[in-house]
Amino acid sequence: MSAEGVVAQRSPSVVLEVRGLVKAYPGVTALDGVDLEVRQNEVLGLAGENGAGKSTLLKTLVGLVRPDAGEIYVRGQRVRLRNVVDAANHGIGMVFQEQSLVPNLTAAENIVLGCEGPAIRRGVYRWATMRALAQEQLDKIGSTIDPLARTDSLTFAERQMVEIAKVLRIEQRTHNSPVIILDEPTSVLEPSEIETLFEQVRRLREFASVIFVSHRLDEVLDVCDRVYVLRGGQSVGEVRPADAVAGDLHRMMIGSESHEDHYHGSAVTRDETPRERLTVRGLAGAAFRDVDLDVHAGEIVAVVGVHGSGREELCKALFGAVATTAGEVTLDGERLDLTGPRAACAAGVGYVPAERKVEGMVGPMSVADNMTLAKQRVGCAGPVIVPKRQNDIVDKWISRLSIRTPGRRTAIQRLSGGNQQKVILARWLVGGDVRLLLLDHPTRGLDVGARSEVYRLMRELAGTGVATLLLADSLEEAIGMADRVVVMSDGRIVAEVPCPPDRKPSPLDLVKEMV
Amino acid sequence: MSAPVTIRPSSDAAVVKGGPTRSESLTSLMPVLALVSLVIALAAAKPGFLSQPSMTAVVDAAAPLAVLAAGATIAVLCGGIDLSIAALASLSSVLLAMWLPTLGGLASVAVVGVAAAAGALQGAAHVFLRIPSFIVTLGGMSLFSSIALVISGAAPVPVIDDGPIRWGFTRIFDVVPSAAVVAVVVVAVLALLIKATPLGSWITATGYSEPAARLAGIPVDPLKIGAFCVSGACAGLAGVLLVARTFSGGPTMADSLLLPAVAAIVVGGTAITGGHGGLWRTLVGALVVTLLRVGLSVVGVSAAYESILYGALIVAAVALTLDRSKVMVVK
Numbered sequence: 012m013s014a015e016g017v018v019a020q021r022s023p024s025v026v027l028e029v030r031g032l033v034k035a036y037p038g039v040t041a042l043d044g045v046d047l048e049v050r051q052n053e054v055l056g057l058a059g060e061n062g063a064g065k066s067t068l069l070k071t072l073v074g075l076v077r078p079d080a081g082e083i084y085v086r087g088q089r090v091r092l093r094n095v096v097d098a099a100n101h102g103i104g105m106v107f108q109e110q111s112l113v114p115n116l117t118a119a120e121n122i123v124l125g126c127e128g129p130a131i132r133r134g135v136y137r138w139a140t141m142r143a144l145a146q147e148q149l150d151k152i153g154s155t156i157d158p159l160a161r162t163d164s165l166t167f168a169e170r171q172m173v174e175i176a177k178v179l180r181i182e183q184r185t186h187n188s189p190v191i192i193l194d195e196p197t198s199v200l201e202p203s204e205i206e207t208l209f210e211q212v213r214r215l216r217e218f219a220s221v222i223f224v225s226h227r228l229d230e231v232l233d234v235c236d237r238v239y240v241l242r243g244g245q246s247v248g249e250v251r252p253a254d255a256v257a258g259d260l261h262r263m264m265i266g267s268e269s270h271e272d273h274y275h276g277s278a279v280t281r282d283e284t285p286r287e288r289l290t291v292r293g294l295a296g297a298a299f300r301d302v303d304l305d306v307h308a309g310e311i312v313a314v315v316g317v318h319g320s321g322r323e324e325l326c327k328a329l330f331g332a333v334a335t336t337a338g339e340v341t342l343d344g345e346r347l348d349l350t351g352p353r354a355a356c357a358a359g360v361g362y363v364p365a366e367r368k369v370e371g372m373v374g375p376m377s378v379a380d381n382m383t384l385a386k387q388r389v390g391c392a393g394p395v396i397v398p399k400r401q402n403d404i405v406d407k408w409i410s411r412l413s414i415r416t417p418g419r420r421t422a423i424q425r426l427s428g429g430n431q432q433k434v435i436l437a438r439w440l441v442g443g444d445v446r447l448l449l450l451d452h453p454t455r456g457l458d459v460g461a462r463s464e465v466y467r468l469m470r471e472l473a474g475t476g477v478a479t480l481l482l483a484d485s486l487e488e489a490i491g492m493a494d495r496v497v498v499m500s501d502g503r504i505v506a507e508v509p510c511p512p513d514r515k516p517s518p519l520d521l522v523k524e525m526v
Numbered sequence: 527m528s529a530p531v532t533i534r535p536s537s538d539a540a541v542v543k544g545g546p547t548r549s550e551s552l553t554s555l556m557p558v559l560a561l562v563s564l565v566i567a568l569a570a571a572k573p574g575f576l577s578q579p580s581m582t583a584v585v586d587a588a589a590p591l592a593v594l595a596a597g598a599t600i601a602v603l604c605g606g607i608d609l610s611i612a613a614l615a616s617l618s619s620v621l622l623a624m625w626l627p628t629l630g631g632l633a634s635v636a637v638v639g640v641a642a643a644a645g646a647l648q649g650a651a652h653v654f655l656r657i658p659s660f661i662v663t664l665g666g667m668s669l670f671s672s673i674a675l676v677i678s679g680a681a682p683v684p685v686i687d688d689g690p691i692r693w694g695f696t697r698i699f700d701v702v703p704s705a706a707v708v709a710v711v712v713v714a715v716l717a718l719l720i721k722a723t724p725l726g727s728w729i730t731a732t733g734y735s736e737p738a739a740r741l742a743g744i745p746v747d748p749l750k751i752g753a754f755c756v757s758g759a760c761a762g763l764a765g766v767l768l769v770a771r772t773f774s775g776g777p778t779m780a781d782s783l784l785l786p787a788v789a790a791i792v793v794g795g796t797a798i799t800g801g802h803g804g805l806w807r808t809l810v811g812a813l814v815v816t817l818l819r820v821g822l823s824v825v826g827v828s829a830a831y832e833s834i835l836y837g838a839l840i841v842a843a844v845a846l847t848l849d850r851s852k853v854m855v856v857k
Contacts, residue, residue, distance in 0.1 A: 332741060356743030364741055373731045373738050375801060380727045384742040387724030395722045438742065 024050045025087070026220050027072070027103065027190050032081035034067055034244075041067035042078065043244035049190055054212055054221045056235030056252075058228060060264050060458035064244040065224055069192055072222075073098040073105045086187065099126070102185035104178035105192040110170055112162050112177070119145035119158035122177045126184070148176040152211055166319075168204040171196060175211065179219075191215055192222045197230055198455065201317045202486070202522060209234050226458070227485070228257040240264055261459055285310070287344070288478040289447050291329070294338030298324035299502040302338065306447070306478040311469065313481045313493035313510075317525055321502035323365070326449050326482055330362040331355045342447060356385050359446035361439025363453050365482070367428070371435045374424035378416050379405040381423045381434050386442035408437040412468065429461020436468060448472065448479045455484055466492060486518040498524040556846065557795050557810045564817045572824050582703060584816055589705035590615075590767040592812035594783055595790040596713050597645075597760025599808045600753045602791055605733040605800030606659030608754060610648060610666035611761040611787060614641055615780035617674040618765025622691070623683035623775030631690040638762040644670065645758015649751035659754070667784075674777035682776040685769060694770030705767050709809070712760065717805040729753070733800030785836040790815045792843040815839070 029047040033040075042064045049055050059065050070076040072083070074092035083090055085101045092098045098105075112121045122145040123130045130141035145158040154172045162170060181189050193212070197205045212234050215221050225231050231238055232252040240248050240263040248263050285307040294302040299321035306312045314322045327333040329340065331351045340347040348354035352362070364370035372381050382405050383389050390401025405419045412433045416426055423431055432453060439445045450469070454462040469492060473479055483489035489496055490510055498506040498521060506524040508516050568575045575581075594611050601608040618637045625633040648666045652659045685691075696704045720726040731739040732746050740746050764783075769775050794811030796803025818835060 330741070352741055353743045353745055362741060369735065370737045370741050373734045373801075375734055376727065376730055380730070383724075384727060384731055384739070384744065387727070391724065394724075396724065 026051050026085065026187070028084040028087075029068075029072070030082045030084070032068065032071060032083070033079045034064075034071065034076060035079055040244050042071070042081075044081070045241070045244065045246050047239060047246060049220050049222060051188065051220060052216055052218075053236040054216050054223055054234055056231040056238035057222060057224045057241060058231050058238055058260050058264055059241035060460060063241040063264070063458075065241055066194070067244075068241070069105065069194055069222070069224065072103055072190075072192060099181040100184050102181055102187055102189040103192070104181045104189060105194060106171065106174045106178055106196060107194060110167075110174055112170055112174060114163035115161065117159050117161055118149075118156055118165065118173045118176075121162055121173055122148050122158070122180065124177070126180045128183060145176070148179055149173075151179055152176055152214060167199055168201075168207065171200075171208070172211070175215075188219050190220045190222065192224075194224050195226065195456075196223070197225055197227065202518075203317070205230070226456070228260045232257060232260070264459065286476075288342065289329075289347075289480070290341045292339045294325070294328065294335055294340060296321075296324055296328050296333055296335045298333075299328070299499070300337075301503055304497065304504065306480060308446075308476045308478055309473050310494045311473050311479040311481055311492055313483050313489035313496045314499055315483065315486060315489050315496055315521055315525060316499035319501075320499040320525070322482055322499045323451065325499070326362075326451050326480060329355070329447075329480065330360060330449055332362070359442075359444045360449065361385075361445045361447070362449045363432070363435050363439075363451060365452040365455055367431060367435065367456070372423045372431055375422050377420045378409070378414070378423050378426070378434055379419040382408060382419075382437050382441055385438050386444075389441045404441055408441055412437055413464070427461070429457050429464060432457060432461070432465060433468070436465070440472075445472075445477055448477055450479060450481045452482055452484050454488065486521055490515050490518065490521070496521060500525060554795060557793060557807055557814060560793070561810055561814050561817070564814060564821065568817065568821055568824060571821075575824070578701060582697070582701060584813075584820055585706045586703035586771075587820075588812045588816035589703060589709040590764045590771075590780075591783060591786055591790060591816060592709040592809050593712050593760050593767060594764040594780070595787040595808045595812050596709070596716060596805055597757040598787060599791050599794075599796055599803065599805055600716065600729065601659065601757045602796055602798060603729050603733050603800060603803055604750050604753045605736060606652065606750065606753065607788075607798070608645070608648070608663045608757040609660065609784065610645075610663040610670055611757060611764075612780045612782070612784035613667040613670040613674070614644055614758055614761040615765040615768065615783065616776065616778055617641075617644075617670045618762040619769045619775035619779045620674045620678045620683055620777055621775070622766055622769045623685050624677070626685055626687070626690060634691055634694075634766045637766060638759050641762025641765070642755050642759035645761070646751055646755035648758070649754030652754065653747045653750050659750075663754075671777070671781070678775070678777045680777060682774045682779075684774045688770065688773050691766060691770045694767045705771070708763070708767065709812075712763065713805045713809050716756070720805070725749075730801050733797075733802070735801075785833060785840070786812075786815045786819075789836045789839045789843070792840055795843075798844055 025048050027049040029045060032042045032045040034042040045064065045068055047068070057065050057068070067076055071078050072092070074094045074097045083092065085103070090101050092101070113124065116124070119142050123141050128144070130137055130144055142158050149156055149158060152172060152175055154176065156165065156169055156172060162173065165173065175191070178191055179189065196208055200208060212221055212223065223231065223235055232255065235252055238250040238252065238260065239246050240250060240260060242264060250260060250263070287305060288308040289304070289306040291302055291304040302325060314325065316322045324333050328335050328349065331349045331354055335349055340349060342358055342360070347358055347360070355362070368374065373384070379402065383401060390397055390404050402419060409416060409419060414430050414433045414437070416430060423434055426434070439448060454465050457465065469479060481489065481492060483492065493510045496508045496510050496516070497504055498508065508521065510516060594615060598608045598611050618641050621640060622633055622637045625636060629636055644666070648662050651657060652662045693704055694708065698704055698707060720729065728739070728744045728749055731742065731744060732749055736746060765780060768779055772779070790811035791808050792798055792811070793814050794803070794807030796807055818839070819832060822832065822835065823829070
């Protein structure tokens with residue numbers, strides 16, 4: 012950074028500027044002198060691995076985190092942001108990753124909530140005005156959502172649009188064009204919805220500046236005008252998408268050569284004769300029906316489908332966590348009891364849930380406790396725990412999976428996402444009896460390095476004969492990892508596409524079946 | 527499934543520091559520090575306080591409270607709360623006084639059994655009807671109180687022959703109150719059960735994050751029913767101890783112990799939100815609460831003010847122990 016702040020500040024096109032931002036948490040420096048510049052009417056991308064400081068930086072910009080040092084300038088004027096309202100007054104708004112809408116209110120109420128203005132007179136809601144205000148916001152982004160629809164009746168993608176419409180209300184507070192922050196907006200969207208979102212982002216650029224954060228580098232390159240790369244709490248460089256490919260970004264993010272991509276085909280060698288492990292016949296539940304499915308020992312089968320295809324429910328149902336109404340499931344020829352997770356665990360089925368922080372790990376508990384949670388017999392003599400035996404087993408898996416933790420007694424919430432996920436995976440391995448692994452978005456929210464470790468681990472496990480059912484984060488991941496891809500639509504399996512290492516289908520082949 | 531799985535070293539984010547932070551370890555030591563400073567303060571205010579008879583009296587007074595609170599601690603650790611304990615202890619005292627003449631020594635066992643069943647029933651209602659434990663046990667509290675009043679005719683039931691329950695109120699070697707021994711044994715047995723078996727991490731996981739516990743295959747429902755069953759049994763035992771020292775059962779005898787019991791749990795440092803805490807902490811909490819009560823009389827404050835103390839104590843202890851940075855919304 013040769014240009015000193017003074018020059019940049021006076022440039023009229025710079026709407027938001029950050030200088031030397033520092034934020035330290037106990038044991039971790041999240042931001043270590045970040046510099047950043049957002050210009051008028053541009054889409055600025057932020058890329059970086061988990062722990063690079065992206066979230067902290069964004070939270071600082073909307074006043075949710077107070078920096079230890081450094082300055083924030085809005086249009087050349089130094090500002091102190093104490094909370095979200097402060098940030099909104101300066102024209103900065105954020106579309107939160109975990110949506111911030113109240114589910115039992117209408118879209119219109121949500122849009123004006125907290126910034127009602129003329130929608131309230133003498134303390135009383137004026138519904139017609141509110142509806143008009145909301146409609147105005149929705150029109151701005153060209154959305155056709157009914158402002159009187161209850162928020163919980165909308166799809167995730169629609170709620171995101173409502174959220175964007177809501178954020179744009181900050182225009183009312185400032186006479187300048189706003190800065191809209193989109194934090195991981197695509198992580199739970201399906202491909203077609205992502206395209207709609209991108210159109211929306213390009214539309215926003217017409218009258219606002221956008222900060223766009225995503226784990227998927229191709230998206231960042233696709234939609235952004237400039238990309239800042241963060242590493243270890245510092246901005247390590249700026250990239251123009253025109254002259255960069257995803258590999259360049261990877262290299263900058265991790266500071267070394269790009270990781271081996273997952274898309275290199277299966278390296279698993281297995282028995283000549285495939286052995287039936289999981290067979291599903293005519294399984295039906297609230298969200299799926301007539302499901303027939305086979306997974307062989309050592310095979311990885313990916314299930315793909317849009318939202319509402321029923322694949323998440325199917326995955327949970329096979330673990331007994333969602334009720335089924337009909338059908339027969341066998342594991343190695345024996346009937347699989349689907350009455351609850353406990354029965355599934357006992358039968359050697361492991362499940363890695365999509366919501367790692369809520370359903371996967373118990374944050375304040377130690378790595379050891381989280382690892383042995385499902386297989387409590389491990390390291391026990393009868394009902395009594397033998398600490399030494401249990402510790403040895405835990406330590407063994409910590410080192411086998413290279414889990415980076417100060418020790419087995421460290422609370423799992425202090426680990427990085429990738430290491431947390433490895434502990435959750437280890438939970439099913441410590442018993443030594445896992446036959447079927449159900450992986451529900453196992454790489455969600457993980458950075459590139461951690462993701463490729465999870466891929467490698469999946470392959471190793473398949474190599475030992477574990478059957479794997481994978482709900483992948485992206486089609487590329489599904490194709491890259493799976494031996495076979497099963498396409499679900501409207502609760503049924505509509506296609507089955509073989510995926511051998513030498514003849515991988517293209518994502519387009521699958522999309523055709525999905526819609 | 528025994529082939530080694532080898533993974534290349536991680537490029538993941540930097541390793542974080544392990545172990546509890548300084549403020550965490552300080553918070554966990556706080557109950558003991560409070561206990562020690564209370565003893566010192568009382569000894570300074572009243573020189574005779576450290577004498578054996580007065581110490582014996584304090585420990586004896588703390589015992590029923592400790593038993594009552596120990597059981598409820600398990601329910602709290604699971605993420606619930608049991609507000610019915612005091613009413614159930616009162617009902618137990620009435621039942622014991624009524625059954626002693628006919629059942630003799632078995633009466634205590636029967637009372638503890640009935641109380642355990644009552645607790646389990648509440649647990650089952652909580653789990654199967656999906657009603658918050660707070661509501662179920664609030665209803666239970668009212669129910670048990672009423673039953674106690676009805677069957678006792680709203681009057682104390684005197685115990686003529688206290689032989690079968692004298693074990694609950696004697697002095698071992700003329701010094702150690704037997705009730706205190708009972709309390710320590712109850713706490714030790716429960717603590718050992720939790721420490722030495724997987725039950726401990728089951729309870730902790732359920733208290734911190736029930737969805738995660740369920741998906742790890744933990745039998746969450748039986749576990750919670752069991753927790754309320756233990757809570758009920760402890761309430762029954764506390765009732766027995768109270769009868770042993772008053773030679774009567776009373777329909778409202780233990781009612782005033784609810785607030786001190788909850789105070790003992792939170793003062794001990796068990797998180798009211800579940801997951802974090804322990805039984806020994808509750809024992810310390812019960813001693814702190816008892817000492818504070820003794821302290822009030824030492825400095826000459828009327829007993830009428832006691833509830834102010836408990837109320838303030840509960841709020842203050844939760845304020846100090848609850849890690850509000852992790853709780854997004856406080857309801």
